[in-house]
Amino acid sequence: MTIKYRVVTAFAAAAVVIAAGCASTPAPVDYDQLALSMIKSSFRDQGQAKLDRLDQDAVQKACSGPTPPAPEVARKLEAEALAGVKPPAAGRYLGDWKEGEKLAQNGRGMTWSDPAGSANGGNCYNCHQMAKAEISYGTLGPSLYHYGKLRGVKDPADPVSAPIVQYTWGKLYNAKAYNACSGMPRFGHEKLLSEKQMQDVMALLLDPKSPVNQ
Template sequence: MFKKNAVAAGMVAFASLSLAAGFAVADGSKDADVDITAMSAEELAEYLIFETDSFRDQEMQEGGGWRDRMTQDDIQKACSMEGSPDGETAGRVVALARASYERPEGGVQLGDWRKGAVLADSGFGYRQGHNTDDHGQREPGGNCYNCHVFDSRVSVQGTVGPSLENYGATRGTSEAILNYVHEIISNPHQYFPCTEMPRFNSDRHQLLTDEQISHIMAYLLDPESPVNNQ
């Protein structure tokens, strides 16, 4: 999850420039009582996005529509700031994340690291537009390679997040480690408030199932996984 909704952040910048320059903004509404010049940049951005029919609503793969995707929940609202959160905000975000977390019935288990390798490499899932991702044709992936290095022998991997090479080799597979890794993948705000890492299985959305998470965890932790044999 990005710290700011990308659409909203862009609209706030546009609204700030428009108000500062005194530009007239065509809002597309028929409500003559709306005075956009009395709004702050944030209020104007929210108004332009949600109240002026500026987007075509579509059904999303996770349920709901575009409006639901663009509406921030409590964690996103708390994390919409520049820089790192202060102590009070960080504590509130951690509390919200932990309150919503649910451990799998029967405890956390490791799945198949081979399936986890495929899921970690796949960015398929929740894209909308010209080529909308169809879950009836293919299951969503985690796109983990976009931010992390798992295996230095793979040529294209990201560096936004920490390297995960030999992750299981140095940490093992104790119950405590299994629980921790599951919590991080499900909702990383439990440990890293306002992180840019997505919440893959939370009260907001279930982007990955617990079974899929178990496979990615196996890719990270299984002694036989190439991640742990470098």
């Protein structure tokens, strides 16, 4: 065998090895889909807690990535959320602040062991300071102490107070209407609280007699 033949043979063998290596390169991995599959395989339906809780809507998908959505995307999502906010029946925004305080203290609800349809709590103190008498509260959200007082709400029925009353209702109903990637629960949109419960929490925030505003 001549040297020239051995060189050509070596190059041919190398080409075969390279081609084989290229043919066996694994396909790109869709890590998002892989993560979703792993999450779904780790849970099961039990009681009222169903696997559909793992399904994301458009705003959740946009805000779950490594980077926040582009400003124009965020504005579109916020506008869609705001359009879905439903005002209370007969325009009655405020209920009983005493019941609202109970809801703010109550973090119970929506677990697999809760009967379907049972009332949920608002769990407001988990993220916010509210009434001064309660010293146990979270700081994930801003302080809401003096919420109505600081905003000049002396009589929630006064037309002058209408913008802040309506804004507060919208924020409770679907906080993503004002901040697409807000971490606040969408109490009305997701039906976490009933209309009456939301009215009671509104009273806690805005009624001048509420401990929030003392």
